[in-house]
Amino acid sequence: MIRTTGASLTEEVVSRLGSTPDPRMREVMQALVRHLHAFATEVQLTDAEWLAGIRFLTATGQMCDDVRQEFILLSDTLGLSSLVDLINHSDVEALATETTILGPFYVPESPWRENASSIVEFEDGGEATIVRGVVRDDRGTPIRDAIVDVWHNAATGFYAVQQPEVQPATNLRGRFRTNEDGRYEFLTVRPVPYPIPNDGPVGRLLRDTGRHEWRAAHIHMKVSADGHIPLTTHVFDRASDFLDSDTVFGVKDSLIADFVPGDDGSLICEYDITLVREAK
Ligand code: BEZ
Ligand code: FE
DSSP: OOOOOOHHHHHHHHHHHHGGGHHHHHHHHHHHHHHHHHHHHHOOOOHHHHHHHHHHHHHHTTTTTTTOOOHHHHHHHHTHHHHHHHHHSSSSSSSSSOOOOOOTTOOSSSSBBTEEEEOOOOOOOEEEEEEEEEEETSOBBBBTTEEEEOOOOTTTTTOOOGGGSSSSSTTEEEEOOOOOOEEEEEEEEOOEEEEEOOSSSHHHHHHHHOOOEEEEOEEEEEOTTTOOOEEEEEEEEOOOTTTTTTTOOOOOOEEEEOOOETSOEEEEEEOEEEEEBBBO
Protein backbone atom coordinates (compact mmCIF):
# COMPACT_ATOMS: atom_id res chain seq x y z
CA MET A 1 0.00 0.00 0.00
CA ILE A 2 1.30 3.48 -0.88
CA ARG A 3 1.26 5.91 2.04
CA THR A 4 0.08 9.45 1.35
CA THR A 5 2.82 12.08 1.63
CA GLY A 6 2.59 15.85 1.80
CA ALA A 7 3.88 16.10 -1.75
CA SER A 8 1.41 13.58 -3.16
CA LEU A 9 -1.48 15.31 -1.35
CA THR A 10 -0.47 18.68 -2.77
CA GLU A 11 -0.28 17.25 -6.28
CA GLU A 12 -3.69 15.62 -5.89
CA VAL A 13 -5.33 18.93 -4.86
CA VAL A 14 -3.57 20.79 -7.67
CA SER A 15 -4.59 18.14 -10.16
CA ARG A 16 -8.27 18.32 -9.16
CA LEU A 17 -8.18 22.07 -9.60
CA GLY A 18 -7.02 21.35 -13.14
CA SER A 19 -10.69 21.07 -14.12
CA THR A 20 -11.36 24.75 -13.30
CA PRO A 21 -12.87 26.08 -16.56
CA ASP A 22 -11.54 29.64 -16.26
CA PRO A 23 -7.79 29.50 -17.03
CA ARG A 24 -6.84 32.45 -14.83
CA MET A 25 -8.82 31.09 -11.90
CA ARG A 26 -7.12 27.72 -12.44
CA GLU A 27 -3.68 29.33 -12.38
CA VAL A 28 -4.43 31.36 -9.25
CA MET A 29 -6.02 28.48 -7.32
CA GLN A 30 -3.31 25.96 -8.18
CA ALA A 31 -0.56 28.40 -7.18
CA LEU A 32 -2.43 29.30 -3.99
CA VAL A 33 -2.66 25.64 -2.97
CA ARG A 34 1.01 24.98 -3.77
CA HIS A 35 2.13 27.97 -1.69
CA LEU A 36 -0.28 27.25 1.20
CA HIS A 37 0.90 23.66 1.39
CA ALA A 38 4.54 24.73 1.12
CA PHE A 39 4.00 27.20 3.98
CA ALA A 40 2.40 24.58 6.25
CA THR A 41 5.19 22.15 5.41
CA GLU A 42 7.98 24.69 5.95
CA VAL A 43 6.78 25.65 9.44
CA GLN A 44 5.49 22.12 10.21
CA LEU A 45 2.16 23.65 11.24
CA THR A 46 0.71 21.98 14.35
CA ASP A 47 -3.00 21.12 14.82
CA ALA A 48 -3.27 23.83 17.48
CA GLU A 49 -1.63 26.45 15.26
CA TRP A 50 -3.90 25.56 12.36
CA LEU A 51 -6.93 25.99 14.64
CA ALA A 52 -5.58 29.30 15.97
CA GLY A 53 -5.24 30.47 12.37
CA ILE A 54 -8.83 29.49 11.61
CA ARG A 55 -10.01 31.32 14.75
CA PHE A 56 -8.01 34.38 13.74
CA LEU A 57 -9.53 34.45 10.25
CA THR A 58 -13.02 33.90 11.71
CA ALA A 59 -12.56 36.85 14.07
CA THR A 60 -11.23 38.94 11.19
CA GLY A 61 -14.40 38.25 9.18
CA GLN A 62 -16.62 38.93 12.18
CA MET A 63 -14.99 42.34 12.63
CA CYS A 64 -16.02 43.42 9.12
CA ASP A 65 -19.09 45.53 8.39
CA ASP A 66 -20.03 48.27 5.92
CA VAL A 67 -17.37 50.66 7.24
CA ARG A 68 -14.80 48.37 8.87
CA GLN A 69 -12.82 46.05 6.58
CA GLU A 70 -10.54 44.02 8.78
CA PHE A 71 -9.35 41.77 5.92
CA ILE A 72 -8.02 44.78 4.01
CA LEU A 73 -6.31 45.91 7.20
CA LEU A 74 -4.74 42.46 7.45
CA SER A 75 -3.61 42.65 3.83
CA ASP A 76 -2.22 46.15 4.46
CA THR A 77 -0.24 45.21 7.56
CA LEU A 78 1.21 42.12 5.88
CA GLY A 79 2.45 44.28 2.98
CA LEU A 80 0.19 42.44 0.53
CA SER A 81 -1.78 45.55 -0.47
CA SER A 82 1.46 47.39 -1.23
CA LEU A 83 2.81 44.42 -3.17
CA VAL A 84 -0.35 44.19 -5.31
CA ASP A 85 -0.12 47.94 -5.89
CA LEU A 86 3.53 47.57 -7.00
CA ILE A 87 2.73 44.65 -9.29
CA ASN A 88 -0.02 46.61 -10.98
CA HIS A 89 1.45 50.10 -11.18
CA SER A 90 5.22 50.08 -11.44
CA ASP A 91 5.83 48.73 -14.92
CA VAL A 92 4.12 50.59 -17.78
CA GLU A 93 3.69 53.55 -15.51
CA ALA A 94 7.36 53.84 -14.56
CA LEU A 95 7.37 57.53 -15.56
CA ALA A 96 4.37 58.36 -13.40
CA THR A 97 4.33 59.54 -9.80
CA GLU A 98 4.68 56.42 -7.66
CA THR A 99 1.46 55.00 -6.34
CA THR A 100 0.57 53.71 -2.91
CA ILE A 101 -2.40 52.07 -1.21
CA LEU A 102 -5.92 53.53 -1.17
CA GLY A 103 -6.65 52.78 2.49
CA PRO A 104 -10.09 52.30 4.04
CA PHE A 105 -11.05 55.95 4.54
CA TYR A 106 -11.61 56.97 0.92
CA VAL A 107 -15.15 58.22 0.33
CA PRO A 108 -16.16 58.77 -3.31
CA GLU A 109 -17.92 61.91 -4.50
CA SER A 110 -16.11 64.43 -2.33
CA PRO A 111 -17.34 67.99 -2.86
CA TRP A 112 -15.98 69.90 -5.83
CA ARG A 113 -14.01 72.87 -4.57
CA GLU A 114 -12.43 75.93 -6.17
CA ASN A 115 -8.66 76.01 -6.48
CA ALA A 116 -7.04 77.78 -3.52
CA SER A 117 -10.12 77.15 -1.34
CA SER A 118 -10.11 75.34 1.99
CA ILE A 119 -11.10 71.76 2.76
CA VAL A 120 -11.30 72.52 6.48
CA GLU A 121 -14.93 72.49 7.71
CA PHE A 122 -14.20 71.95 11.38
CA GLU A 123 -11.56 73.81 13.35
CA ASP A 124 -9.46 71.53 15.51
CA GLY A 125 -6.29 73.54 15.98
CA GLY A 126 -4.28 71.93 13.18
CA GLU A 127 -1.39 73.84 11.58
CA ALA A 128 -2.59 75.85 8.56
CA THR A 129 -1.10 74.38 5.40
CA ILE A 130 -1.24 75.14 1.69
CA VAL A 131 -0.79 72.18 -0.63
CA ARG A 132 -0.14 73.01 -4.26
CA GLY A 133 1.51 71.70 -7.36
CA VAL A 134 1.32 71.02 -11.07
CA VAL A 135 -0.11 67.93 -12.75
CA ARG A 136 1.93 67.08 -15.85
CA ASP A 137 2.01 64.30 -18.41
CA ASP A 138 5.02 62.06 -19.00
CA ARG A 139 6.45 64.58 -21.51
CA GLY A 140 6.30 67.33 -18.86
CA THR A 141 3.32 69.12 -20.39
CA PRO A 142 0.92 70.56 -17.77
CA ILE A 143 -2.52 68.94 -17.85
CA ARG A 144 -5.55 71.22 -17.64
CA ASP A 145 -8.72 69.89 -15.98
CA ALA A 146 -7.00 67.01 -14.23
CA ILE A 147 -8.98 65.95 -11.15
CA VAL A 148 -7.14 65.94 -7.83
CA ASP A 149 -9.25 64.18 -5.18
CA VAL A 150 -7.74 64.58 -1.69
CA TRP A 151 -8.52 63.36 1.83
CA HIS A 152 -6.63 63.21 5.09
CA ASN A 153 -7.01 63.16 8.84
CA ALA A 154 -7.64 65.94 11.33
CA ALA A 155 -5.19 67.16 13.98
CA THR A 156 -6.88 64.71 16.37
CA GLY A 157 -5.71 61.86 14.13
CA PHE A 158 -9.16 60.88 12.87
CA TYR A 159 -10.68 61.00 9.38
CA ALA A 160 -14.16 62.49 9.09
CA VAL A 161 -15.57 59.07 8.20
CA GLN A 162 -14.32 57.70 11.55
CA GLN A 163 -16.09 60.42 13.54
CA PRO A 164 -19.54 60.93 12.02
CA GLU A 165 -20.79 62.49 15.28
CA VAL A 166 -17.94 64.95 15.51
CA GLN A 167 -16.65 66.04 12.10
CA PRO A 168 -18.80 67.09 9.13
CA ALA A 169 -18.77 64.22 6.61
CA THR A 170 -16.90 66.28 4.02
CA ASN A 171 -14.29 67.72 6.38
CA LEU A 172 -10.74 67.50 4.98
CA ARG A 173 -11.94 66.05 1.68
CA GLY A 174 -12.34 67.68 -1.70
CA ARG A 175 -12.00 67.41 -5.47
CA PHE A 176 -10.12 70.06 -7.42
CA ARG A 177 -9.61 70.63 -11.13
CA THR A 178 -6.27 71.88 -12.37
CA ASN A 179 -6.26 75.25 -14.12
CA GLU A 180 -4.88 76.04 -17.59
CA ASP A 181 -1.32 75.79 -16.20
CA GLY A 182 -2.00 72.37 -14.72
CA ARG A 183 -1.99 73.87 -11.21
CA TYR A 184 -4.03 72.77 -8.22
CA GLU A 185 -4.01 74.31 -4.75
CA PHE A 186 -5.93 73.86 -1.53
CA LEU A 187 -5.81 75.08 2.05
CA THR A 188 -5.90 72.60 4.85
CA VAL A 189 -4.27 71.64 8.14
CA ARG A 190 -1.13 69.59 8.54
CA PRO A 191 -1.90 65.84 8.62
CA VAL A 192 -0.64 63.94 11.65
CA PRO A 193 0.55 60.36 12.24
CA TYR A 194 -2.25 58.07 13.40
CA PRO A 195 -2.76 54.49 14.56
CA ILE A 196 -4.71 52.25 12.21
CA PRO A 197 -7.83 50.72 13.80
CA ASN A 198 -6.30 48.43 16.43
CA ASP A 199 -9.24 47.12 18.49
CA GLY A 200 -9.61 43.93 16.43
CA PRO A 201 -7.62 40.83 15.47
CA VAL A 202 -5.19 42.80 13.28
CA GLY A 203 -4.30 45.10 16.19
CA ARG A 204 -3.73 42.03 18.34
CA LEU A 205 -1.52 40.47 15.67
CA LEU A 206 0.57 43.66 15.48
CA ARG A 207 1.08 43.61 19.24
CA ASP A 208 1.83 39.87 19.28
CA THR A 209 4.51 40.39 16.64
CA GLY A 210 6.10 43.35 18.42
CA ARG A 211 4.98 45.90 15.84
CA HIS A 212 3.41 49.32 16.25
CA GLU A 213 0.19 50.44 14.59
CA TRP A 214 1.19 53.90 13.35
CA ARG A 215 1.03 55.43 9.91
CA ALA A 216 3.36 58.29 8.97
CA ALA A 217 1.52 61.62 8.39
CA HIS A 218 0.17 61.88 4.85
CA ILE A 219 -2.43 63.32 2.53
CA HIS A 220 -4.15 60.89 0.15
CA MET A 221 -4.61 61.81 -3.50
CA LYS A 222 -6.41 60.21 -6.42
CA VAL A 223 -5.42 61.98 -9.62
CA SER A 224 -6.99 61.47 -13.04
CA ALA A 225 -7.33 63.20 -16.38
CA ASP A 226 -8.89 62.26 -19.71
CA GLY A 227 -6.50 60.23 -21.84
CA HIS A 228 -4.17 59.46 -18.91
CA ILE A 229 -3.72 56.52 -16.55
CA PRO A 230 -5.22 57.51 -13.18
CA LEU A 231 -3.25 56.99 -10.00
CA THR A 232 -3.76 56.75 -6.26
CA THR A 233 -0.99 58.00 -4.03
CA HIS A 234 -0.06 59.93 -0.86
CA VAL A 235 2.17 62.85 -0.07
CA PHE A 236 4.05 62.21 3.19
CA ASP A 237 5.32 64.93 5.52
CA ARG A 238 9.14 64.71 5.72
CA ALA A 239 9.01 65.79 9.38
CA SER A 240 6.70 62.94 10.38
CA ASP A 241 7.56 60.09 12.69
CA PHE A 242 7.19 56.55 11.34
CA LEU A 243 8.38 57.26 7.78
CA ASP A 244 10.73 54.30 8.09
CA SER A 245 8.27 52.00 9.83
CA ASP A 246 4.83 52.89 8.43
CA THR A 247 2.70 49.99 9.60
CA VAL A 248 1.16 49.36 6.16
CA PHE A 249 4.40 49.75 4.14
CA GLY A 250 2.99 52.68 2.17
CA VAL A 251 5.99 55.04 2.22
CA LYS A 252 8.16 55.53 -0.87
CA ASP A 253 11.03 58.01 -0.98
CA SER A 254 9.61 59.92 -3.94
CA LEU A 255 6.34 60.55 -2.07
CA ILE A 256 7.96 62.44 0.81
CA ALA A 257 7.73 66.24 0.64
CA ASP A 258 8.72 69.19 2.80
CA PHE A 259 6.11 71.24 4.64
CA VAL A 260 7.94 74.57 4.87
CA PRO A 261 6.86 77.83 6.54
CA GLY A 262 5.49 80.36 4.02
CA ASP A 263 5.29 84.17 4.27
CA ASP A 264 1.81 84.26 5.83
CA GLY A 265 2.64 81.79 8.59
CA SER A 266 1.04 78.82 6.82
CA LEU A 267 3.11 75.79 5.93
CA ILE A 268 3.54 75.15 2.22
CA CYS A 269 3.77 71.74 0.63
CA GLU A 270 4.67 71.76 -3.07
CA TYR A 271 3.76 68.50 -4.70
CA ASP A 272 3.80 67.91 -8.45
CA ILE A 273 2.18 64.86 -10.03
CA THR A 274 2.99 63.08 -13.28
CA LEU A 275 0.36 61.04 -15.13
CA VAL A 276 1.29 58.77 -18.03
CA ARG A 277 -0.64 59.15 -21.28
CA GLU A 278 -2.81 56.18 -22.22
CA ALA A 279 -1.55 54.19 -25.19
CA LYS A 280 -3.49 55.12 -28.34
C1 BEZ B 1 -4.96 55.08 5.45
O1 BEZ B 1 -3.97 55.61 5.02
O2 BEZ B 1 -5.97 55.79 5.50
C2 BEZ B 1 -4.92 53.66 5.92
C3 BEZ B 1 -4.27 52.71 5.15
C4 BEZ B 1 -4.24 51.40 5.57
C5 BEZ B 1 -4.83 51.05 6.78
C6 BEZ B 1 -5.47 52.02 7.55
C7 BEZ B 1 -5.49 53.33 7.14
FE1 FE C 1 -4.50 57.63 5.55
